[in-house]
Amino acid sequence: MxxxxxxxxxxxxxxxxxxxxxxxxxxxxxxxxxxxxxxxxxxxxxxxxxxxxxxxxxxxxxxxxxxxxxxxxxxxxxxxxxxxxxxxxxxxxxxxxxxxxxxxxxxxxxxxxxxxxxxxxxxxxxxxxxxxxxxxxxxxxxxxxxxxxxxxxxxxxRLGAYAGMMLAVAIGSLGIAYLLVSRMRKVIKRAEAHLDYLAHIDSITGLPNRHAFNERLAFALSRVDQHGGSVGLLLLDLDNFKIVNDTLGHHSGDILLKVVARRLLECLRSGDVLCRIGGDEFAVILESVGASDGEGAAERILAALTAPFDVDVHEIYVTASVGISRYPADARDLETLTRNADTAMYQAKGKGKNAYEKFHPELDRRVRNRLSLETNLRKAMERGELLLYYQPQVSLHDGRLVGLEALLRWNHPETGLISPAEFIPVAEDSGMIVPIGRWVLRTACRQVALWREAGLGTINVSVNLSVRQTRDPHLLRDILDALHDNGVSPGQLELEITESVLMDNVKVNVELLERLQTEGIRLSIDDFGTGYSSMAYLKRFPIDQVKIDRTFVRDIPGNGDDEAITSAIIAMAHSLGLSVVAEGVETAAQLDFLRSAGCDVMQGYYFAEPRPAEQVSALLTRRMPLVERSEMP
Ligand SMILES: Nc1nc2c(ncn2[C@@H]2O[C@@H]3COP(=O)(O)O[C@H]4[C@@H](O)[C@H](n5cnc6c(=O)[nH]c(N)nc65)O[C@@H]4COP(=O)(O)O[C@H]3[C@H]2O)c(=O)[nH]1
The missing domain is CATH 3.30.450.20 (PAS domain)
Structure with missing residues (x-):
């Protein structure tokens, strides 16, 4: 090109x-x-x-x-x-x-x-x-x-001799100068070639880098403009690369990138151009593609990554999310083409990773909706449209309420209650989760103080922490301030963190959790079983409790795999001295199974749905066991 x-x-x-x-x-x-x-x-x-x-x-x-x-x-x-x-x-x-x-x-x-x-x-x-x-x-x-x-x-x-000598000196000097200049030109050319190589090639994988990618894509698009045809663009993001990098170190991360690049090259056609355009982001330019070639390449890529990678002494499994867009069908310029492939890639990630998604205008509409959601969310904070619901957690030993999980709600003036599943990811992406999370902590602590002041006793509350919050250097101070300002003891607060939050930056998170635990705050791993799910790994973290994800609880009893996983998690957690909470308990049969498996605490619609603070107050006033004694072992 x-x-x-x-x-x-x-x-x-x-x-x-x-x-x-x-x-x-x-x-x-x-x-x-x-x-x-x-x-x-x-x-x-x-x-x-x-x-x-x-x-x-x-x-x-x-x-x-x-x-x-x-x-x-x-x-x-x-x-x-x-x-x-x-x-x-x-x-x-x-x-x-x-x-x-x-x-x-x-x-x-x-x-x-x-x-x-x-x-x-x-x-x-x-x-x-x-x-x-x-x-x-x-x-x-x-x-x-x-x-x-x-x-x-x-x-x-004499003049002739002088002129002859002059000529000889001139020719000699010219010859020497020519030799020196051509040698210098060679050195400069070599240096230029090396600089050009460095400017265009990613040093880890040897693939064209982002700069070269832009040049090559621009060239491919200009060819289509002149001669017709179409170009397919695949953007690919490794789903779990960050965990590998953080847990095994950058050296292993680099090796993984190298072997992934090699495997990707093997599964692509000779004319396809593979580039590494970011930390764990790759791009594939497919020239002269038919309508389904992009999907074909994406399927080959996902299939190529399924076998484990040997990195040092570790066997690592890698998945990827791939976004596809085509020129000129999906975009009329390079920027839009790349943005559309990016949108499709994030959509693939949202589908649960290890998937590909083809760009279509509906996606664009969703992105725009998301942007307007983001704008409205900013205003929601200022207008006081956010509120907390609380869901009881019940002890399976005596049926009493042991705590309440604070769950965020957005009471939109036009659309009514919006689920956190819809707006928390937007808040996380935009960074708004930091001020929102601070508000949740303060509001939950304030509510615990109000219940105490109303004579309803010492209530424990658990609050979800997102990854962005754990990266906030003021988090610890904010938590301690929220507790102190409301006279709530640290032992009444439990923080719920997902495995992916833990793995985001293992070293920093271990330090943060140790400091929180030293303060007396309880720590719980949320959605356990859906992520990294290594009990041995959890030993590294100072945690008190695991919460079994409701997807495992949903099909028990009856689903042998889920029964086995749930029992194993409970047994292993107990062997590590951790208590276990089961989420999403909706039926008496689920309750029976969990009780016989030795689960400590349950949370779910069977006992109570998340509800506003006033309704929880009524529940607390009754001081009744939420599970009838007759149901206890
Ligand atoms: N199907 C079913 N669902 C049940 C049952 N019992 C409880 N749930 C739902 O399960 C979710 C439990 O919360 P989560 O796993 O922490 O998952 C939460 C949490 O990850 C996030 N979230 C909620 N509030 C906050 C917050 O203040 N901060 C952060 N960072 N995340 C929050 O949003 C997620 C969804 O929250 P919700 O929609 O309130 O959904 C809640 C709750 O309403 C049941 O028996 N059946």
Missing amino acids: SAQPVAGQGRIGHWMNLANLATAVAALLVAGVLLIVFQFLSLRNAMVEDVSVQARIISENSVAAVLFHDSRASGETLAVLSASPSIEAAAIFDVNGTVLASYQREDASKVSTPGPGLIEDGHRFGLRHLLLARRVEAEKRGIGHVVLRANLTQLYG
Whole structure:
């Protein structure tokens, strides 16, 4: 997909190279020419000086000979020039321009009378010669001339040697510079390639990362725009990766990601693009997909993950939630396509995980509804539309009420009571559960104080804690304040946490629970059996009680598996010194079974549905056992 830009970059790089080379050569040429011109002028000046010195010597030595028109003496004076190889001819003239004596080397022509320009001391350069004249003076009066002609061959020879040396140095420097530059370019190219790799590849799995994913998806969509067809996008989130990471450590988490990536690659087609776009999030781009190809790929992915993964010494089971959306059927741009796949993925998670969901407009409507629910929930807090219902918990040993679970309700002015199952997940996602949870704690403690003040005794209350609340650094202080401000003793408060809350951040949660327990607050594991469900694991947490999820209670007696699980949970919890509460007890048959299995406390519609505080007050006033004594063992 990136072949075209790379080829374009290569051509530009090639032309840039040539341009750089041409610039360097031009600069060297200009510098070379300037240096040669400078050298030429220096050599010329030196030659003029040299020939001038010789002309001066001859003119001084020939004064007497010129005065007396002595040709022989003049000739002898000129004879010394034979020692200067550059002087090829010379002559001494009297004041009338008559030659008194002349000198010339082999093959050289005679020097004629100097022209008007040279009659005074001076020189003139020709292409091959330098002609230089000097007056012969006696008592400051000109009595004749000495004229010397020097050959420029030597000058040109030196200039040629200089230029040759310059050229050799220039070529040598260019060669060295070229070698250095090309080596440097190679190093830079390698570094660029590495940086590009790091920018596009996830270092743990070796898969394209989010950045590369966006590029590849954009490219795939542009291909569809040009040539038709469609693109499928699968977003995949590992359901329980965080637990693995928190419990076994990041090293094991990384290994798990690697092996998951390998298995995903094996189950995809060769043209499909698998990317890791976040901690435990993967994306698959399917090009040229048919209507059902996305579902086919999602099914293969879920099937591929079913076998356990060997990570260090552990055998780990991983499930995933997959969201599918198609371009252009579900979205007209990259952002919407990704958002729709994300919406579908969360829908798959909501279905109970280990599932896939295909995007459809109805999902979008649900997301919008959820958003409006979120806005209204914010207002609900301010308008006082939230209230607490309380559901009795009954001891199976004496049938008396041992506590009340506080359950949140939203009394919407238009739609009436809204179930917490509907709005608690929204409150958790938006973070609103933190102020709402604080309000629940304070209201529950206040209610316990009101019952005490009304002479209804010391009531225990249990309150649900969500994962967001356990991450709130002020949680402990808020709980202690709520207890203290209402004069409720910590032993009257029980906090219910689900297994997934516990596993969210094991180390931090163990510390938090230990501090809560030290304060005297009781801790209970809610919905036990639906999550991690490891009794051995629970030993690590300082808890007092487990609550068997109502899905196990629903089909007992009669369902052998549920009977076995319920009995096993009760037996194991007792062996760890924990008490057991059964949730969702609706029938006498369920009660009988649980009683014979040794369950300690029960909660459910059989005894009482959750109800407003005033109705609970009436129940408390009666002080009657909720289970008739006759039903007790
Ligand atoms: N079918 C059936 N159901 C029974 C029976 N007895 C009790 N229930 C229902 O079971 C749920 C028990 O609460 P939960 O497991 O903590 O589950 C709670 C809890 O997880 C959450 N929730 C409620 N209030 C709060 C709150 O204040 N804070 C937080 N974080 N979560 C809350 O919402 C969930 C649902 O609450 P509710 O709708 O009140 O549903 C309650 C209760 O009304 C029965 O015999 N049969």
